[in-house]
Amino acid sequence: MTNPSTDSPVVFTPILDRIAQELSVSTRQVTAAVALLDEGATVPFIARYRKEATGGLDDTQLRTLEGRLRYLRELEERRTAILASLVEQQKLTPELEDAIRSADSKTRLEDLYAPHRPKKRSKAQVAREQGLEPLADALLATPALVPEQAAAEYVNEATGVLDVGAALDGARAILIERFSEAPELVGGLRTYVWDQGTIRSAVAEGQEEKGAKFRDYFDAREPVNKLPSHRVLALLRGRKEGILKLSIVLPDDDSGAALGEPERRIAAFAGVTHQGRPADDFLRTAVTLAWKARLQPKLENDVEQRLREMAEEEAIRVFGTNLRDLLLAAPAGTRVTMGLDPGIRTGVKVAVVGNTGAVVATATVFPHEPRKDWDGSIAALAALCLTHKVDLVAIGNGTASRETEKLVSELMDKFPQLGLTRIVVSEAGASVYSASELASKELPELDVTLRGAVSIARRLQDPLAELVKIEPRSIGVGQYQHDVSQPALARQLDGVVEDCVNAVGADVNTASPALLARISGLNSRLAAQIVEYRTQHGPFRRRTELRDVPRLGDKTFEQAAGFLRILQGPDVLDASAVHPEAYPVVQRIAKATGREVPSLIGDGAFLRTLDPARFADDRFGTPTVRDILAELEKPGRDPRPEFRTARFKDSVHQLSDLQPGMTLEGVVTNVANFGAFVDIGVHQDGLVHVSQLADRFVKDPRDVVKAGQIVSVTVIEVDIPRKRVALTMRKAERPAPRPAQARDTGKAQPGGGAQSQRGTRPPARAPQPARQDRQERGPQTPAAAPATAMSAAFQKLLGK
CATH class of the missing domain: 1.10.3500.10 (Tex N-terminal region-like)
Structure with missing residues (x-):
């Protein structure tokens, strides 16, 4: 028997070397990143503001590093416990200690320990x-x-x-x-x-x-x-x-x-x-x-x-990727929006949200059974739209969604002067939000049933700001999300939400507590403190005033300040992603070029002539200066795409309306390893198998599509009894449409962004999570079937 060597109970350097090898980066980069994480720095902060220290590790690499560090430290803790147990049992030999110290996985470690583990009397x-x-x-x-x-x-x-x-x-x-x-x-x-x-x-x-x-x-x-x-x-x-x-x-x-x-x-x-x-x-x-x-x-x-x-x-990785796409979906922006939460017996709940997100009107209409007040409902909606100058109508995609779409379509036909655009959005999680403590604080005067309509409207205006109020697992994008490890899922999703919120940033004077709580360095308690402070003292005018918020110390300020914006303050840099610690660099640039700081903002032609290395120093290297120049060119840039909507055929409402050869526009709701699900407006997502995504070999569907993307698809086959639709995005060998189905009564979709759509009336769908039935309906692969195009596609999926 021997005592375990006591020089280093937890071997740390091998952990760093192993992570570096796995990430194909240097040990120096990993060492710096681990030190920052251990000091309490967040992944978004490290990725954006500590590039010199980490050699430019991005948020994806840092998340992977963080996960592997957690696993390997758990492995070291278990290794230490096993060695201590063997010493106590007087069973540790030099050979066994060497084997245990070289074990590179928990499985190998437990195999070595199994013969010596204290056990019941076998x-x-x-x-x-x-x-x-x-x-x-x-x-x-x-x-x-x-x-x-x-x-x-x-x-x-x-x-x-x-x-x-x-x-x-x-x-x-x-x-x-x-x-x-x-x-x-x-x-x-x-x-x-x-x-x-x-x-x-x-x-x-x-x-x-x-x-x-x-x-x-x-x-x-x-x-x-x-x-x-x-x-x-x-x-x-x-x-x-x-x-x-x-x-x-x-x-x-x-x-x-x-x-x-x-x-x-x-x-x-x-x-x-x-x-x-x-x-x-x-x-x-x-x-x-x-x-x-x-x-x-x-x-x-x-x-x-x-x-x-x-x-x-x-x-879990797929779920995180899909959630990222949904959170970073294009916001409709400051457009007056009417949210409709469809219902049959209980009526359609209506909420009009102004261009700042404030609720300006609510109502309930009863166009469906049992009241069937169709004309009265249209009149009520028209009056609200006219009074409040409604631009967009967001319709929840749950029960009675299609029927409510028809109601809005008739409203638009009867009152074209309103210039409405209708969009179907996911209502996943809206009921969870409606009954939450947060909703009761935000909308205390509203009945629970009306809060869902508010959420539907707001998530069209700004998906990120609204969806952060909902437990990520309630949003519903992912493969078998209820079947996986819930702690691991929560950890992944929390990281995705944190990365997305900080990629966009937040206006400290208007952001909700839920959004602020996801900013680097902040939590629910500090977010509430910030909101309370601005309520009592008025809007923040400078970033430095954040230091006056109770319990917001220097470390928290360092982590959070760069991601919080003050849009109309006296210092133009406070509206940008330039960190306050780097303001002296901007002043140095201005002095060296003979310009005032405000005049530098937006002057891309001039800024692109500057050499970043000229303004670097021991603290702020060339990568940081390059980021500063890019931020000065477009301060506070939003990484999200421009808002646009999908075009659905007015003649297609249910599975029986589909025919092979039809070309449709739809929204990708979920991406899996075997393909992508696309909402084409029939309450049943179609499947584009990975082999049908492009006219080339596709290994990973995410290389071609992402959740929320608008795509053009062609129907290959429709299986009504099994509620399955096979689609293709391939241009070659698309089936010819049947003559009887060639008519398209849908309205044309204008090009361009959100502003070009006013005055048009296309039915549309916003990027949305897959409904629960899409995720829980079981395997998407049919049993052996005749050699049709659909059966062939699904047999490929099965691997036959």
């Missing part, structure tokens, strides 16, 4: 206490021994070994445990199961009808290491719901061989060969039981856990 432990380990060693070393004769010497009532059979059972238990806890053997077999195993799924007895949405998996096989993440999660959900039975099949399972490959490997490891000697059958049984009773269940669980973790990691 059969093997009891057998050792009964003195049966020498019998096990003797039979393993000398198979020529007759087991019954050798065991007879160990029969002893005092030790509890009452007969020969009990002695042999104990010796066998010792060997089984020894074989099943050998680290190298376990690791090799785990790799074998991963590389050679096949997942087999079958329908549970009597579940055929109930589990129809999983019928593509009623009798399916696929190699373990080839399963894509969405299929892994679909299989696991099917089993959880009691529809599917899953098993891992190995190559020898159906061969009828006396020993499969795993047993042969165990036998080779233990030196067991069957030569007809007296103890050979005893040893073979120990080998078989080591596999069947111990290792096979354990390793299948390990492999399934690895599959789950990989699938969850990918799904």
Whole structure:
């Protein structure tokens, strides 16, 4: 036994080296980033204002670094705990310590610790206490021994070994445990199961009808290491719901061989060969039981856990990417908007929101069953639009959405002078917001049922500002979001929201507490303090006044100031992303060029003639000066795209209206590894399989589309019973439209941005999260079908 070396209980430098290698950057960059994170700096702050220190690591690299640092530190903590346990048990040898210190994963670490982990008294432990380990060693070393004769010497009532059979059972238990806890053997077999195993799924007895949405998996096989993440999660959900039975099949399972490959490997490891000697059958049984009773269940669980973790990691990454696209969707801006929260029996809730986001009017109309006050509803909406000069009408996409769209369409036809544009937006999370404490503080005078209409209107004006008020998991964009690790999901989504909010920045004098709370360095408490301070003292005039907010110290100011804007203050730099600490650089530029700071703002032609290196110093290097010059050219630039809307055909309202060959415009609602879902206005998203995204090979759908993007698609096939629509974005070999369906009664979509759309009346959809039914309806791959274009596309998805 040896004591663990005490020079460095947690080996830190190897962690930095490993992260640097994984990110393909230098250890110096990683060291600087880790130091900043440990000091409390946020990822957005480091990415934007500490480029010299990190060598220009961006927010994506920093998020990856942050995650790997968390994992590797947990690994070090576990390594330290294991070494301490082994010292306490007096089981730590130099060889074991070297192996533990070099273990590069939690799985490897636990394999090494397994034989020495304190455990309940197993059969093997009891057998050792009964003195049966020498019998096990003797039979393993000398198979020529007759087991019954050798065991007879160990029969002893005092030790509890009452007969020969009990002695042999104990010796066998010792060997089984020894074989099943050998680290190298376990690791090799785990790799074998991963590389050679096949997942087999079958329908549970009597579940055929109930589990129809999983019928593509009623009798399916696929190699373990080839399963894509969405299929892994679909299989696991099917089993959880009691529809599917899953098993891992190995190559020898159906061969009828006396020993499969795993047993042969165990036998080779233990030196067991069957030569007809007296103890050979005893040893073979120990080998078989080591596999069947111990290792096979354990390793299948390990492999399934690895599959789950990989699938969850990918799904969470996809969810984060889609959320980023939605949060950074184009804002309609300061346009008076009417929000409609559709309902049938309870009526359509109406809220008019002014160009500052303030609620200026609310109402409830009842155009649908049971009242059917269609004309009265149109008149009421027209009056509101005329009185408040409404520009946009945002319609929630839930129950009665299509019927409410028709209502607005007729309103626009009867009153063209109103110049309205209608847009269908997602109402995902609106009900959650309506009943929240935040909503009750923001809209205390409004009934809960009307708050949803306000949220629908505001999320069209500024998706980011409104969606940050909602728990990200309630927005609903992602693969099987309820099936993945919720803490990991929350961590990813919180990071995405933080990155998006800080990429855009916030007007400190108008931003909501929810938006301010996501600014670098701030939290809910400090955000509330800022709002309270500006309420009591009036608008902030300078960034430096933030220091007067109670509990907002120097460190917080450093982290937050660059992301908070003061748009009409005396210092023009306060409206930009230039950090206050770098104002002297701007003054230096102005002095050196003989210009006043305000005159530099927006003069791109002049600023582009300047050499950033000329103004760099020991604190602010060339990368920071380059960013400052770019910011002076377009201060406070918004990274979000220009607002525009999709065009839907007025003649297409439901699945039965679709025909192969129809070309439609739609909005991408969700992007998965196997393709993209597109809302084409029929309450059922169509699927553009990855093979149909472009006239070239596409490895990652996100290279072509993103959530919220407006795309042109052509219908390939419609499966009404299964509510599936196959679409293509390929230009070549699109099916010709059927003559009866060639008419397009939709209105033309004007080009350009938001301002060019006034006075037009196209039905449209804003970038929106996928509705819950889109995410939870089960696999998107059909069972074997005739060789139609649709079935071929879905069979590709299934991997057949």
